[in-house]
Amino acid sequence: MSKQRILTGITTTGTPHLGNYVGAIRPAIEASHDTNNLSFYFLADFHALIKCQAPELVHQSTREIAATWLALGLNTDNVVFYRQSDVPEIPELCWVLTCMAAKGLMNRAHAYKAAVAANEEAGEDTDFGITMGLYSYPVLMAADILMFNAHKVPVGRDQIQHVEMARDIAARFNHHYGELFTLPEAVVDDNVAVLQGLDGRKMSKSYGNTIPLFLEEKPLKKHINKIKTNLLEPGDPKDPDDATVFQIWQAFATPEQTQYMRDEFAAGIAWGEAKKQLHALINDQLKEARERYQTLLADPLHIEAELQKGAEKARSYSAPLLQKVREAVGIKPIR
DSSP states (O other): OEEEEEEEEEHHHHHHHHHIIIEEEHHHHHHTTTTTTTEEEEEEEEHHHOOOHEEEEEHHHHHHHHHHHHHHHHOOTTSSEEGGOTTHHHHHHHHHHHHHSSSHHHHHOOOHHHHHHHHHHOOOOOOTTOOOOHHHHHHHHHHHTTTTTOOOEEOOOGHHHHHHHHHHHHHHHHEEEEEEOOOOEEEEOTTTTTOOOOSSSBBOOOGTOOOOOOOHHHHHHHHHHSOOOOOOOTTTTGGGOOOOHHHHHHHOOOOHHHHHHHHHHHHHHHHHHHHHHHHHHHHHHHHHHHHHHHHHTOHHHHHHHHHHHHHHHHHHHHHHHHHHHHHHOOOOOOO
């Protein structure tokens, strides 16, 4: 029986932070050691161009994210780990799917609607600043998913719509040209933590409230000391479920460590002491991976070799499927 295919994309904008690690990277790397599934993990550098027009940043982010996954123990022998732009079949499939995607479907995409609403609120033209990249982003995402006939696509709740769009586009293609594409399913794991950032909101690059994943020991301490707290004094009982410090602690702690810190909050631990212990916990867990990360950054040829190995594996799936797609739509040699 063929293995269930699972696909995850990582957009190459910015430096990975603790929220990325807890919410996506850590569970994906754990899954990479499960040989019962066939997992595809890719660096979405074409997607990065929608938001970022700084070439050096896209390049640097690609390098940092690849090094991050490798440093944290991604088993590249068990999975397909590749750079989106190294698989030329993806943009070609994207065009074929664009010819099947209804404009009305694209009009309903959350990101596009949010951009239009922001323009209207600001008194601008409806389409001000909106590129075709932003507008047709769901089609490229559909190509990413359908290129490898993924069964499951782990996403956050805000991305469910894009997987549903991929299903709609695939179903329309299958109806016109025959059953070539698997209809993917979105998978949302509500048990995966969504970390709060320095200001108590969701940790996000767009809020500027992140803690970079591989900060050295002293900068890590400085960031953790910036975490927003209330004015309760040492000795005053504190509510752990309303504290960012505890929420981040819980994401890295064992059940026993979590209960320990919950008891400490009830006993009135000082915020400075809680942050000190949080720093020690995170630093201890990430120290070895941080050292591997720095070693990898100093050896870019090794990173590139891993991505090329992944591209070769990816194309062993994408090239045969695209050939079937071409023949199905009538693009084939004249005989």
